[in-house]
Amino acid sequence: xxxxxxxxxxxxxCGSVEAMACAFPIRSATTDGKGALMFDCADCGTGRxxxxxxxxxxxxxxxxxxSPEGYSSRRKFLKGLMYKYLKFLPRSISHxxxxxxxxxxxxxxxxxxxxxxxxxxxxxxxxxxTFGTEISEAPAKICVANGHDVRLSFKPAEAFAGSTFEWITxxxxxxxxxDPGELLAELKTAMTEDSVMTICVPNYGGTPSRxxxxxxxxxxxxQHLTHFxxxxxxxxxxxxxxxxxxxxxxxxxxxxxxxxARFGQPAELETAQALAQKWKKSAVARLVxxxxxxxxxxxxxxxxxxx
Ligand SMILES: [Zn+2]
Numbered sequence: 001x002x003x004x005x006x007x008x009x010x011x012x013x014c015g016s017v018e019a020m021a022c023a024f025p026i027r028s029a030t031t032d033g034k035g036a037l038m039f040d041c042a043d044c045g046t047g048r049x050x051x052x053x054x055x056x057x058x059x060x061x062x063x064x065x066x067s068p069e070g071y072s073s074r075r076k077f078l079k080g081l082m083y084k085y086l087k088f089l090p091r092s093i094s095h096x097x098x099x100x101x102x103x104x105x106x107x108x109x110x111x112x113x114x115x116x117x118x119x120x121x122x123x124x125x126x127x128x129x130t131f132g133t134e135i136s137e138a139p140a141k142i143c144v145a146n147g148h149d150v151r152l153s154f155k156p157a158e159a160f161a162g163s164t165f166e167w168i169t170x171x172x173x174x175x176x177x178x179d180p181g182e183l184l185a186e187l188k189t190a191m192t193e194d195s196v197m198t199i200c201v202p203n204y205g206g207t208p209s210r211x212x213x214x215x216x217x218x219x220x221x222x223q224h225l226t227h228f229x230x231x232x233x234x235x236x237x238x239x240x241x242x243x244x245x246x247x248x249x250x251x252x253x254x255x256x257x258x259x260x261a262r263f264g265q266p267a268e269l270e271t272a273q274a275l276a277q278k279w280k281k282s283a284v285a286r287l288v289x290x291x292x293x294x295x296x297x298x299x300x301x302x303x304x305x306x307x
Contacts, residue, residue, distance in 0.1 A: 003052050009039050012180055012225075013046035013232030015239055020048065026221045027214045036221040038214070046232030047204050048225065055222045076118065080125035095248035096287055099200040099300050100171050102128070107166030110190065112156045112183075113173035117143035124148065128167070133159050156183075157190040164190050168197045174233075175201050175224045184240040191307055197242065203249060203301035205229035207279040210296075211272045218299075230295045233303055242305040249298025251283035 009020040023040040026049065035053035040046070086094050086101065094101050100119070102109070106127040111120050114132030116139040124130045124147065132150040134140040143150035153159035168187055174180045187197065202218035203209065204227035209216045218224065228236075234244050283297040295301070 003054065005037065005050060005052060009048060009050070011041040011044060011046055011232070012048055012236075013228055014041060014044035014235040015181075016041055016043040019043040022050075023047065024214045026219055038219070038227075041232065044232035044235055045205055045229035047227035049219070049221055049227075076121050076125075079122050083122055083126050091246075093290075095246070095302065096250065096293055099250050099302050100169055100198050101302075102126070103167055103196045105166070108163070109167040109169065110156060110160065110165040110187075111169045111171070112187065113170065113176070114143060114148070114150060115139050117146055117148050117150065119169065119171060120148045120150075121146060131160060131163075131165065155186060157186045160190065164192045164195065166192075166195055168195065170197070170199045172200055172202070174199055175226050175228065178225065180226055181236055181240055184236065184242065188240060188242060188307070193307055195306065196245070197305045198302060199233065199237075199305065200300055200302045201228045201233065203228070203230070203295065203298040205231070205295045206249070206298045206301070207283075207296045208252070208276055208299050211275040211279065212269075213272070215269060215272065228301065230301060233301065237303060237305050242307065245304040245306050247304075248302050249293045249295055250300045250302065251280065251287055251293075251297055252299035253280075253284070 005022075008017065010017050011020055019042040020039045021042065023038045026036040026038050035051060035055045037050045037052060039048045039050055041048075083102065091101065102123065107129065109123050109128040109130055111123070111130070111132040114120055114134055117132065120130040120132055120143060130148040132143055132148055133153045133156040134143065134150055135152065135154055137152060140150050140152050151159040168190065174183070177183050191197065202224070209218070209227070219227065230247060234247065237244050283293070285291070286293060286297060
């Protein structure tokens with residue numbers, strides 16, 4: 001890999017060629033502020049991590065979705081129960097509380113980057129035929145042992161060539177890939193007129209990202225490459241020939257303070273934490289009272305797309 005900072009960067013979301021500029025050096029507990037820069041797009045607000053040093057190496061061991069223990073069978077059972085009764089709730093409500101909500105029918109689901117299959121286990125429980133792709137062997141084996149058709153591949157549509165799916169999910173996956181547009185375009189070939197694609201990503205346009213700035217925990221410099229705003233992700237979906245059906249935002253109940261604690265509370269973070277506390281109160285109040293959830297409220301953002 002080349003670690004020279006590029007003179008010009010194309011926005012991975014909206015495709016702007018001139019709009020990306022260096023915004024800040026990324027800080028994280030593991031990299032100690034070295035090795036990565038954030039470039040922001042002046043057109044759509046999307047951010048892109050640019051490596052100036054090799055930060056690879058801690059991906060597989062540390063990443064939570066690769067830990068089968070990270071998701072207890074009790075939690076899976078409760079989640080299965082919750083999703084089973086979801087169909088009795090209007091989608092305007094379920095989308096506020098949950099990042100990834102299945103379409104109101106069953107069929108074949110393809111979970112791209114399925115990890116140990118925690119979601120597939122739940123979808124199977126409520127009647128879906130479960131398929132997935134993974135780039136890492138150990139979690140893929142766990143999925144197969146649990147009865148899911150999971151293949152090792154960077155190219156999901158190619159791995160299941162000739163198949164189409166009623167539902168395709170990318171749950172906190174698109175921000176990891178080198179070329180998100182290429183992946184979406186590939187997945188489009190596995191969709192029919194009736195298919196839904198659900199994409200959930202950390203929301204770079206939300207208040208938590210804005211107040212924590214370089215300390216925002218979802219920047220994860222070793223793993224996350226693209227940091228989407230609503231404008232950016234909607235533009236990307238359009239550029240791939242897909243249609244945005246619905247966009248929703250979800251808050252998070254515990255604040256992103258892990259990185260903060262490890263930096264020993266620099267002064268700029270005290271202000272950020274106070275602002276974030278305020279955000280949490282207002283976002284959670286709106287969530288509970290049924291007020292409109294805006295981009296600012298979302299720690300996560302979910303977009304449903306169709307052909
Ligand atoms: Zn852009």
